[in-house]
Amino acid sequence: MEKRNEISIVLSGAAGQGIQAVEHILTRVAKDSGFHVFATKEYMSRVRGGNNSTEIRIASQPVKAFVNRIDVLVPLNDNAIERLRERITEETIIIGEGRYVEKEKNSIPLMFEEIAESFGNKIYENSVAIGVLAGIINASEDALVKNISAYFSKKNEEVVKGNVNAALKGYEIGKSLGLKFEITPNEKVKKQYLLNGSEAVAKGAIAGGCNFISSYPMSPATTVFTELSRLSNQYGILVDQAEDEIAAANMAIAAWYAGARAMVSTSGGGFALMTEAISLSGMIETPIVVHLGQRPGPATGLPTRTEQGDLNLVLYSGHGDFPRVIYAPGNLCEAYELSAKAFNIADKYQVPVFILTDEYFLDSFYNVEEMPEVKIERYVVKSDENYKRYLLTEDGISPRSIPGYGKGLVRVDSDEHDEYGHITESAKVRKTMVEKRLKKGKKLLEDAVPPKLFGNENYDYLIVAWGSTQLIIREALEKMGNEKVALLHFSQVYPVPRIAEEYLRKAKKVIFVEQNATGQFADLVKLTFGIDTSNRILKYDGFAFSVEELVETLSKEVE
Missing domain, CATH: 3.40.50.970 (Thiamin diphosphate (ThDP)-binding fold, Pyr/PP domains)
Known part of the structure; x- marks a missing residue:
């Protein structure tokens, strides 16, 4: 098997088995070792029992999306493997208690409970698992000890020591397995935020x-x-x-x-x-x-x-x-x-x-690496004696004051009102106030966040998406390597930025990717610009798109 600079680890078990603890510690061990990290989870709606899973990607290069692939699976209960059967391939290495993995191909039985008990308590088995996985990726031993100690710091000294020793034993075992993952650390990653x-x-x-x-x-x-x-x-x-x-x-x-x-x-x-x-x-x-x-x-x-x-x-x-x-x-x-x-x-x-x-x-x-710079902008004004809370203005934005800030009285009312905030049933005032409020909608377009184009500007096919699918689609397009395909991503979906029409009309084919059953944003774009939005890839089973799923689906839509 060829050595790889990335690993996709999936842990699966019942709620209450400590999967989140493993995720929390292992991701920080990896990051503090200089590795890029991505993690996501799916879980059932119950406090205990059922079966949940966490995916942790650890790589030499940035990784920021969910993949279907499982390189290493760690089942923590008896139905974990069956639940993930569709994602397991001949390349998947399954590591766990013998009673869970013994019937599986490519499995490595390890006595997590027995090792944990040798350090004083079988409850340390998750620390053993963390150590094994840290050893497989050749993480820093110092990072392992530091993060295990920090996580259990509120416990007594004996518990901290037991978890650290159990993790170090697992680390030794993990390194001895000789699995073909060689992830290159980057010193800059250690200083980044997770x-x-x-x-x-x-x-x-x-x-x-x-x-x-x-x-x-x-x-x-x-x-x-x-x-x-x-x-x-x-x-x-x-x-x-x-x-x-x-x-x-x-x-x-x-x-x-x-x-x-x-x-x-x-x-x-x-x-x-x-x-x-x-x-x-x-x-x-x-x-x-x-x-x-x-x-x-x-x-x-x-x-x-x-x-x-x-x-x-x-x-x-x-x-x-x-x-x-x-x-x-x-x-x-x-x-x-x-x-x-x-x-x-x-x-x-x-x-x-x-x-x-x-x-x-x-x-x-x-x-x-870092978050963008932002600044607080405040628009509250001091009121005068003749303060009109709903003053008619050219752009529909009235000066907003707050009670006690100035000499004026700040009147607001849920009934229709005039400029002072007094209730009215005047047809003329009603029409004027509706138009005043709607003027702001037109003005809002000046502050619209434009959509971002990812990929070749000379595209034939344009993938359109909004919200959380951005990074999944970007990785899928990178894997496809088709210069004719680009992504237009909207982080402001309403009001729809008008510049979007130029991108949309330029494409020979526009494909909307959404995680709902009807294509809600595609409908909104059609309503806004009057263009054809009938090409839609929709997913609504409760699970996120995977990179592989989109590669397969999009490849059928483009030449």
């Missing part, structure tokens, strides 16, 4: 000035809420776990009214309850930033799986006509940058701004 989508969104929100978050827990968006909660003391963020999603959204609007920069983090089922509040934001022109982590619906659907099925929900949420902005980052740097930008745009235009992610994006992580 973070996931949830952390990127949360840290971007902080960079954008977020100082208030109110949410009700719902997978997968809870991870952003908990990350902001974890950092709340450090960055002065007021955190409120509301009694329900309705209260959470209204609290956020009230916080903006009072001068805070507020956010809610939710998923589709929770956001459905917030739509009246979104309409309130549109009417009283008070900002709100909403992060929505998508998962398959309708109803409860698949609460721990992934999908891009909520674009229409966000696009058409709230009764009546009013402008909004929808971002859908394609990588961690975009998540950080657009989460910060969401607060500036919400403040400037006084509209709801949405950040659309999904379970795959939030739960995937890799190493990044």
Whole structure:
């Protein structure tokens, strides 16, 4: 077997067996050894039992996408192998307890429990597994000891020592196996950041000035809420776990009214309850930033799986006509940058701004060199004695003040109102105010984030995608090596940037790739530009596209 500079490791077992601990430690051991890392997980909707898996790619070069290939499989329970049977090939090496792997070809039985018990407790078996995998990739022994010690640092000294010794024994075994993986370390990688989508969104929100978050827990968006909660003391963020999603959204609007920069983090089922509040934001022109982590619906659907099925929900949420902005980052740097930008745009235009992610994006992580620079832009003004909250202006943006900042009275009302905020039923004022609010939608296009083109500018075939599929498609196109094919990726899906039409009309064939059943973004592009968007590759089984899957599917669509 030819030596390879990349390895795809999959660990599979029941919830509660410590797979996340293995993922957490091993990825950091690899990164601290100078290796590029990507990891993602899929898990069942249960606290214990079932069967979950984590994929960890470790390579000499950057890796940032899910692959179907399994080079090394570590099954931690008796049904792990069968569940992953379709991904196992003759090249897959299966390492695990003899009772799990003995009937498999290309298997290496190792007595994880027995080795762990020799160091005092069979609970150390995950540390043995971490050590074996670290040895296979020839990771730094110092990095192994450091990260094992750090993870168990809150335990007593005996537990830390037992886990370290168990890991070192595994490390010795892993190195002795002689597997053909030679991954070249890079010193620069050791200094890079390792973070996931949830952390990127949360840290971007902080960079954008977020100082208030109110949410009700719902997978997968809870991870952003908990990350902001974890950092709340450090960055002065007021955190409120509301009694329900309705209260959470209204609290956020009230916080903006009072001068805070507020956010809610939710998923589709929770956001459905917030739509009246979104309409309130549109009417009283008070900002709100909403992060929505998508998962398959309708109803409860698949609460721990992934999908891009909520674009229409966000696009058409709230009764009546009013402008909004929808971002859908394609990588961690975009998540950080657009989460910060969401607060500036919400403040400037006084509209709801949405950040659309999904379970795959939030739960995937890799190493990044640095995050883009962002700055906080504030647009609140001091009111005078004749302050008009809804002053008619050429671009529809009225000067927004907050109570107590100046001499004026800041009136807002969910009923239709005049420039001062007084309720009205005048047909003339109603028409004027609707037009005033809609003017902002036209102005918003000036601040639109243009789509990014990846690949040859002289393309014949144009792949169109949005959100979390960006890096998977980019790697698929690299593997295809077809100069006639390029990717146009949208990280702002609404308002659709008008420059996109030039890219779309230039192509001989446009192919939309989306993780939903109907092609929601393709429909929006057709509605916007009136072009043919019928060529669609859609996936809606709850699992992310793999690189190999897209290579195979796209190759059939291009010459």
